[in-house]
């Protein structure tokens with residue numbers, strides 16, 4: 001085996017791990033020595049205007065983790081389903097004996113003017129991005145409390161730090177995640193558990209790169225492409241790049257997951273290409 005990793009002997013659970021940031025986090029955690037439980041819905045949601053991860057993609061994540069020499073347990077689990085999440089924790093504990101790190105990453109987005117968001121679209125967003133994050137962490141927290149160790153990391157967004165036209169439901173959910181995690185951090189601060197939020201700006205994943213998103217950012221073009229949207233994303237930050245590689249976000253996840261990060265809690269780590277530098 002290679003040199004000592006930051007997370008040798010630790011076990012991590014990553015939701016939304018079939019692709020995108022979740023997959024990158026699973027692989028990065030494994031590269032630092034953690035065994036990983038990876039879960040995903042592996043199905044589409046009618047009110048989400050692009051395809052979600054698949055079972056084949058989740059299997060590819062498993063292969064990538066195992067290629068780092070770590071063990072990987074994968075399960076299809078919807079973060080809206082408490083029983084499924086309890087089953088993940090029970091199965092994970094049976095397989096690995098512990099869960100030290102919880103990366104509540106699963107999320108969806110969608111678009112619509114405030115007055116055009118129907119009840120189902122609003123509710124699905126809150127159910128997945130806010131309540132799903134709550135349910136995920138709640139499922140594993142009793143185990144962490146019992147062992148007096150835990151690293152909870154929730155993915156919000158820069159949309160949880162400011163307003164964002166066409167995204168009222170997403171913005172509400174992501175601001176909610178930040179308030180919820182700060183509260184959790186206060187409750188568990190003297191129990192060996194940290195709880196932090198990662199707030200990325202644009203990341204190069206299928207959530208960003210799909211026809212629905214392209215149409216939103218290029219309403220003036222017929223069939224906009226990745227090249228068409230790039231300058232419009234570039235204009236939203238200060239670094240002159242349109243989006244970040246998911247691995248950039250994984251670096252922050254690994255930092256917050258490490259034993260050494262034990263004094264950082266209740267924080268929001270913005271990885272925003274400088275987009276918030278002039279605001280607060």
Ligand SMILES: NC(=O)c1ccc[n+]([C@@H]2O[C@H](COP(=O)([O-])OP(=O)(O)OC[C@H]3O[C@@H](n4cnc5c(N)ncnc54)[C@H](O)[C@@H]3O)[C@@H](O)[C@H]2O)c1
Pocket residue numbers: 015016017018019020021022039040041042043052053054077078079080105106107108109128132155156157158199200201202203204205206207208
């Ligand atoms: N891509 C961006 O620009 C960006 C920016 C800021 C924050 N985020 C957030 O990052 C997180 C990861 O998104 P991504 O960019 O990797 O997008 P993605 O669409 O590539 O990945 C999201 C994964 O979550 C899964 N998922 C969706 N609903 C689920 C559910 N109910 N239960 C379990 N799994 C579910 C999907 O199947 C998919 O595999 C999300 O919380 C997202 O809101 C993304």
